[in-house]
Amino acid sequence: MITALIPARGGSKRIPGKNIRPFLGKPIMAYSIEAAVKTGLFDKVIVSTDDEKIADVARSYGAEVPFIRPERLSDDHTGTDAVVRHCLEWHEKRGDIVTHICCIYATAPFVQSEDIIKGYEKVCEEGTASSFSVTPFEYPIYRGLKLSEDCHVEMIWPEYQSSRSQDLPEAYHDAGQFYWLNVSEMSEEGPLFFSRNARPVILPSWRVQDIDTLDDWKRAEQIFRMIEEKKEE
Incomplete structure (x- = not known):
């Protein structure tokens, strides 16, 4: 059995009702549900929630x-x-x-069924425990700066001070869309997805947007509109 799991609790504080808040015409969670269903991979697409209103929208x-x-x-933690x-x-209790299992975040309107399928193909590779979406940092992190205790600017990695940006290795961060797990390779105690045997599905940075604040939400809607307009050209 292959399961999609969409976590969607009801207690969001920064954006009240975040998981079912309308995003360009429909609840934001609907995009994740529809992308999962469209893959044709899943025996079950389950929403895990503590909120009956969210449950009704999910169904x-x-x-x-x-x-x-x-x-x-x-809770928040x-x-x-x-x-x-x-x-x-x-x-397991049901037999x-x-x-x-693929965990898909409820507030990921940019998630694409094709990328979820790529993640499944990668997690089926021999020795792979997990697979999840990543995207490149837009600026080389090795040229990152920090402030000292007396508020002077310092490089985090001073050994790269004279390096050209194009000579530095590319770095990636979690794209916050989906996470595949090969259950047979699951760790009993450690992290489920961030293991040494994880494979990436690399997404373009313009199709990745964290949505933690109302400003993030507005930016995501603007990006989504532009993507849809581009498809229609």
Whole structure:
């Protein structure tokens, strides 16, 4: 069995109702649900939530909400790994054999079904424990600066001070869209996705946007509109 899991708790503080807030005409969570369904990969597309309103919206867009997430996993400090493990435990109690699970964030309107499929193909490679979306930093991090205790500017890595930007290795960061896990390779105690045996799905930086504030939200909507207009040309 292959499961898609979309975590969507109801207690967002910086953007109230974030997971079902309208994003250019439909709840932002709908984009993740639709991308998962469109892949044709998943036996189940599950939304893990503690909120009945979110559950109703999830069902209306084709996801299942077979359980309500317990309160102990619904606070500000609960990480993604704990929510994924809870879903796998639910499957295990039912007698389901889950071979792969893909966690897709609820506020990822730029997520594409084609990229999710690429992640699955990578996590099926021999010796691969996980696969997730990454994107390049827009500026070489090795030329990064910090402030000293007396507020002077210092390089974090002074050994690269004379290096040309084009000579520095490219660095990537988590794109915050989806995370595949090969359950048979799952760590019992360590991080589920950030392991030595993780494979990247590299996304262009213009298709990646964290949405943590209302300013982020507005920027994401502007980028999304431009992408859609480009498709129509």
